[in-house]
Amino acid sequence: MSDVGLPRGWVQCRLGDVIAYGSTDKFEPDEIAPDAWILELEDIEKDTSRLLHRKLFSERQSKSTKNQFRKGDVLYGKLRPYLCKVLKAEQDGYCTTEILPLRPPKEVDAGYLFHWLKHPTFLNYVNAMSHGMNMPRLGTDAGKAAPFVLAPLSEQKRIAGKLDALLSRLDASRRHLDRVPTLLRRFREALFSAAVRGVLTSDWRSEDDPQLAGTRPISGRPAKTIAETTPQKSQLTEWLDELPTSWKVLPASDVVRQGADIVYGIVQPGPKLQSGVPYIRGMDIVDGKILVDQLLHTSPEIAQRYGRSALQGGDVLLGIIRATKVAIVPESLTGANITQGTARFRPSDLICTEFLAIALEAPETQRWLHAHYRGIDMPGLNLADVRRVPIPLPAPEEQVEIVRRVESLVELADTIEAKYHAIRARIDGLQPVLLTRAFRGELVPQDPDDEPAADLLERIALSRQSTPVARGRTKSQGRSELRPKAKSLADTIAAMSSDDFTFDELRQAASGDYESIKDELFAALADTNSGVAQFFDAGSGSMKIRRVSE
Template sequence: MLGPSSIPAGWNAFRVGDVGEVIVGQQKARDKGGAAYPYLRVANVQDGFLDLADVQEMVFSDNGRYVLENGDVLLCEGQSRELVGRAAIYRGELHPLRIQNSVIRFRSGPHVVPEYALHVFRSYQKSGVFARSSKATTGIAHLSLSRFKALPFPLPPLELQREIADTCGDVQILLDHVNEVIGSVEQTLIAIVPTAADAAILGDHSRTWSLGQSGTSPWPLRVARDVVDPDAPIVYGILKPGPHVEDGIPYVRGQDLQQWFIRTQNLLRCSPAVAAKYSRSSLRPDDVLLGIIRNTRVAVVPTELEGGNVTQGTARFRAGNEIDPRYLAHWLSSRSAQAWLKGHMRGIDMPGLNLRDVRRLPVPLPPLEIQREIAGRLDALVGNADLLSQSVANGRGWTRALEGAVLQSMAYGEAAGKIADQRRAVSASWIPTVLIENAAALPESHVAKILAPGRAGDEVGSTRSDEIDASGREETVPVSIPVTGAQVVSTEELLEALDGLGGESTPEDLYARLGLSENGIDSFYIALRAAVKAGTVKHESAAGVGRSLLARVHE
C-alpha cells in the first residue's frame, strides 16, 4: 500500500476524497416511464479506454448529478478481484453520458491533473492496492465509495503532474504497441494449424469451401455419421449432472474443452447412477470431442478420462475402422470444416449446432496410411505451435507485470522522483549568479537571528490531517513558525516556484510567483542558501538583470 515512505521526498499524500469529488452512479431500476438516457456500466470501462460499442439507456432522475464532464476519471466499482478499480478517462466522446452505480466517478479538484489521477489509479489497480482495499462477495470484489475515498493520493505540483502524465502516456503507447504485436502473433498461431490442416488434407481444393458450404476434395467425401463406429453414433451427453460428487464420474463441460486439450485438473463429477443413464455418451481414449455451443473447439480424449462423460454442450465422435482418430480431429479443426460448422449454427444469444447437422458434416477420406501421415505432420505442428503459444503467453504476462511496475514507478515511485529532480534542475538553472552571491553574503549573525529558537525556520512537531499513511493514521510532520509580521519563504516553496515556472522565466517571474514582499527578502535568501547547499539549485550568470531587480526590491 502507498505510504509516505513510498513517494518522492517533498510530496504530500492526501486522501482521494480530499483532492477530488467522488460519487457512484444511479442504481439500475425498473423502467417506470420517463426520459431514458445513455449511461456507462462496468463493461464500458476498460483498462485505459472507454468501449462505447454497446451503450445502454435507462431512466434517470438525477437532475444532472450523474452527467459526465470532460476529464472525469471512471473506475469499476465491482469486478473480479484482479480487475476491480479498472480505470479510464472520459473525453466527451458521447455526450451527455451518465453512470450506473457499478461505476465510480472521480472529478479532479483544482490541484489535480485528471491524466495524472488516471495513471495513479491504473497503478493502484495493477499493483493490487484496489484489490486489497475491496470486499469480495460471490467472486466479485467491490471497491466501496468510502474505502476508495480513504485511500492515499500522492500529490506533486501541478506542472510536475502534467509532465509525469505526458511521460506515462508516451510509455503506454510503447507498451500498447508491444501488446498489439503479441496479439498479432497469438492470432497467427491460432490460425496456423487450421490453415495447415486445410493445405495438408484439401490442398488447392480448400478454396472451394466457404461458410456453410462444402467444396471439392482430392479424396472421396463421406458424411460424419458414416465414418464413426456404427456402435457408437455421434451423440452429446448428460443434461442434468446434479451436484458434484467427490469420488464420482468425471464429465467434460464446454468450458473444460480447449483447442487440442481438455482441462482435466478441475473436472466436475456426477454420481455413478447419473452416469449410468448416459452410458451411450461415455468416453474411451482417442474419442474426439467437438464443442457444439458457442465454440467449436476440438480435443482428443486422454487415457485418464476413460469411463468419463460429456454434457449436452459437447459432441462425441468415436472413429470407425476407415478413419484415424487423430486425422478426424485435425479435419474437424481445419479451417474448411470449422467454416462449415459455423455456417450451420443456430441462435443469437447462444449459437449452437444440432446433432443432425453435425452428422452431415462432409469428411474427406484418403487411405488410412495417408491419413496417419497427415496426422503425424500436423501433430508435430500442433506441438510446436503450443510451445510458441506458451512463450507468447509468458511474454504477455511479462508485459502486464512491466506495465504495472512502470506505472507505479512513474506515477509516484522512483521514476517520478527522478522526473521531479530533473525538472527541478532544469527549472533552477535560470537563477542569476548575483542572487546566489547575495544569498551567500547574508551575514551569519543575521541568519541566526532570523532562525532563532521559536522563530522562522524552527521545525516543531505538528499534526496535519492531510498527511496520512496507508492505514489512515495521521502523520506528525515538521512545519515552520514564522516571525510575527514577516513573510517566510521555505526551501520547498522556492523549489516549487521554480518547478512551476519551467526554467523559462525571469527573476521578476520568480519573485511574482512567490508573492515576495520586502519583509520576505531575508527569508528568500535563506531558502536559496539551503537549496544551493543541498545541490538542488543550479545557476547561470545573469548579473545585470539580477542587480537591477534587487535594486528595485530594496528601494
Template sequence: MDTKALRQKILDLAIRGKLVPQDPNDEPASVLLERIRAEKQQMVKDGKLKAKDIKNDTVIFKGDDNLHYEQFQDGTVKCIEDEIPFELPDGWAWARLGVICPYGENKAVSADLIDETAWILDLEDIEKETGVIKKYTTKSERNSVSNKYSFCKGQLLYSKLRPYLNKVVIATKDGYCTTEILPLTFYGNIYSPYMQLFIMSPTFLTYVNMISYGVKMPRLGTNDGKNAIIAIPPINEQKRIRDKFDIVAPLFDKIQNNLNNLNNEVTAIKSKILDLAIRGKLVPQDPNDEPASVLLERIREEKEELIKQGKIKRDKMESVIFKGDDNSYYEKIGDSVACIDAELPFEIPDNWCWARLNCISINYDSYRKPINSYDRKNRVLGKSKDELYPYYGATGQIGFIDDFLFNGEYILLGEDAAPFLDKKAQKAYMIKGKSWVNNHAHILQSLVFPEYLTNCLNSIDYFDYVYGTTRLKLTQENMNRILVPVPSIEEQCKIAQAINNLFVLIESIKASLS
C-alpha cells in the same frame, strides 16, 4: 508479450517515481499538501466548506525512526507503516484521497433538468483498463430518466462499481454521468491526468479489490475511497510523469496490433496447413500403403461385429461411397444409389476415399446416462485434487443434470453453430481419460486415426451442415452426413504427425517474435 502486464508495469514505475528523473528544484509535495490544508481552512472561513468537511483530514509523515505516522486533527499520532505500499523518492509525500479531493460528495441532478443534447456517460461507454472513452451519447439518444452527476471538462471520472474493471477517464467536455461514476476534483491544482495513472495503477487496484463490498456487483465504499493512500509527487513532476506516459502509451496499441496481426497470420497458416492435409498435399503418397478402400471395408466389418454383440445399434443411413466407371462419385445407402459429385468440395488422391462421418465413427450421443445434481457434485468433490476430471461443455458449471461422465478417447464436436461459421475457429477436441461432457457436445469414437479425424473436423467447411430457425445448430443427423476424405491409416498417422510438428514450429516462431 502480455501488453496488459506491460501497461501495468509502466503505471507502477510511474507512481513510484521511476519513470522520469526527479528534479531537486521542484517544490516538494509536502509544501503542496500544506498549501492544500491552508486552502481548505480558508474555504471553511468563506463558507465554501463546512468544519465537518475537514475534521477527518490528516497529515502523513516520516518519523525519526524512519517509520510512517499519521497525525489526526486532535493531535493524536498513529503508526501506519503497515499501510505504506512502497518507499517514495525525496520530495514526494503520502496523503489520503479524502484529503486531496472531496471524494464521494457529488450532488445528483434530476434527469428532467438535463438538456436533451447533453452528453450522458455510462459505464458501458468506457473501455476497461485503458482510460479510453469508447463512445459519446446524448440524453435523447440514451433515453435516460435516472438522476446523474454533473461533471466538467478536465475532471477525473472514476467508476466505483466493479472497480476491478479499471474504468477511469478524464472528461473531454462537460456532461453528466451515472451515479456509479464519481467526478473528482483535486485541491491545490493536483494534476488530474497524474491521478488517473495512480488510480489505474496496480497499487490502487490491489487496495480497492481487497476492500470492495458486494459479490455480484462489488463497489468501493465512500469511506474506503477517502482512506486510500495516494503517492503525491511535486506538481511539475506530476506533469512530467503524465507526459512521459502519454509518449509510451501509444506503443502499447502498436504492440497489441502487431500481436493481433501475428495471431491472425498464425491462425491463417494453421488453417492452410489443415487444408493441405485433408487434400493429400501435406505429405507424399506412398504407393505401398494399404488403400483406403480396404481400411473402410475393415471398419464396416468391425462395426457389424459390434452390432452382433449388441454394443452399438445399426445405422440405417450407413453408406458406401465409390467412384464409378464414369469417374463420378456415387453413394449407396441400402438399395439406393445416387451420384454425389455436387456435394464433394475438392479432389482427393486416387488411393483415398470419401466417407460420411457416421461410417468412420461411433456416435455416443444416445448412450449418455444423466447424473443428478447431487450425485454430480459429490462425485466431483469426493475426488482428490489430482483426480478431478477435466470438464468439457457449454455451461462450465458443476451441478447440471445434463453433464455426463465418459472414460476413454473421444472426439467432441459442439452442436452450437457459432464456431462453425468461423472457418478458423476450433470445432473439434480430443479428450482422453475420465471427463465430464455437457450435452451441447456431440461425442464421437473415431474408427480411424483420432488425431487425423480431429484435424479433418477442424478444417472442413460446415456451411452445408449447420441449420436452424431461432438458433443455428449442428444436429446429429447433419453431423452424420459430414463428408470426410480418408487416406490409408499409415498416411493418416503421417499427416497427424506432420501437422503437430508444423504447429509446434509455428508456435515457437510466434513466441520468439512476441
C-alpha cells in the same frame, strides 16, 4: 500518514484532502441533450483506460440519472474497482453514476491524478475497502480516505508527461502484440483447411508417386450424393468436388467402427460425487484437450445405464450443444462417459483417430455443423445430422502424413503462442513498475526550486474554507435542494409506508445527497442482517427494494 520514504518536498495525504471526492452534478434524462456524450462503464477497457465506444444520448436513450463531467475531469469507475477503469475526459459529457467525475484543483495536475488512480497502492486499498460480494463498489467515505501522494506541481506535470510517453509506448506494444492470437487462429484454420482439402500434402502425392501407386484409394460415395435440403446448404459441400482424385467422401456414420454408432451420453448424471465414473461435458474440452482434473463423477449404476456411450482411448468427441469443440479421449479415460451435449466417434480402420479429429475441427466441417444447428437460445445438433456430416477420406498412408505435418505446424504455432503470453505478461508487469517508480520520485529529476507540496496542500485547504465546494444544483435549476441529514437510512426505510419501494421513492424520503444514500443502501444490501433486500418486480419491469422481517 507518514511522509517517510518520499522525496523532499512531497507529502502523503488522503484523496479527500485534495479532491472533492463524491461531489457530483446530477442530471435526469429529460435534461440531457440528444447530442450529448453518454459514457457507460462498458465503454472503458479495463486496465488500459482505452475508450472502446463513444455514444450519444440519442443512441443510448438512457432512462437513469447521470453524473455530468467536464473536459479535463478524471473519470473513475467505482463499481468493481479491480477492473481499474479510469479515463481522462477529452470533452464534456454525462456518465453513469457508477463513474465519479473527479475535478482536480489547480494545485493538482489531472494527468498526475489519473496515473495515481492506477497505482498498485491505490488499487490495493480500494480492493480491500470495497463492499458487496457480486458487484463490489467503493463507498464515498472510503474514497475520501484513500491514500494519495502529492508532489510539487511542476514535478506532477513532469511525472504525468513522462508516464504518458512511456505508457503510450507500452499500449502500442500491446496493440501490435495482440495481433498475434488472431494471426495464429487464422493460421490454424488455414492449416486444417489445407489438410482436409489435400492441399497440405499435394507435394507428397506427386513426389511419392505421380501415379499414386503408393496409395490405396478408399471406396466410398462421392461428395454429391450427400444430399442437402436447401441450395444454401448445398454450397457447404461444393469444396468436396475439388478433392484429389484419389480421395473419397463418406458420411461420418460410415467411418466409425461397426457396432459403435455415433451417440451422445448421460442425460441426467445425478448428484456430484467425489468418486465414481468420470464424465465429460462440453465445458471440459478446451483447445482440443480434455481437462481431466475438473471432470465430475456419476455413480456406476447410472453409467451402466449409458453403457452405449462408454469411452475408449482413441475415441473422438464432438460438442453438439452451443460449441462444436473437438478432443481425443486419452487412454487414461477408458471407461469414462459423456453427457448429452457431446457426441462420441469411434474411428474404424478406414480412418485414424488424429485425422478424424482434424476433419471435424476443419473450418469447412465446422461451417457445415453450424449451418445445421437447431434452436436459438441453446443451439444444438441433431444426431441424425451429425451422422451424415461429410468426412473427406484420403488413403491411410496420406492420413498419416497429413497428421504428421499438422502436428508439426501446430506445435510451432503453440510455441509462438507461449512466447506471446510470456512477452505479454512482461509488458503488463512493466506498468505497475513504472507507476511505482514514478510516485517514488525515481522517474523524473526533482527541482529544488519547485514549490513544496505541503504549500499546495495548505492552499487547497484554505481555498475550501473560503469557497465551499458546491457541485450539486438547487431546486430552481430543476433539482431538489440538498437537505441536512436528519435521520439514518435505516430509520427512513423503517418509516416507509410500504414494504416494497423504488430507489427514487427512498431518495424522496431520505435526508442526504444522492451518493451518500446510494452508498449506504448498497452497504445495507450487502449485509444479510440489514433487514433490506433487492428484487426484480415483474409488474413494473424494474428493480425494487423490500423491507424484510429480521
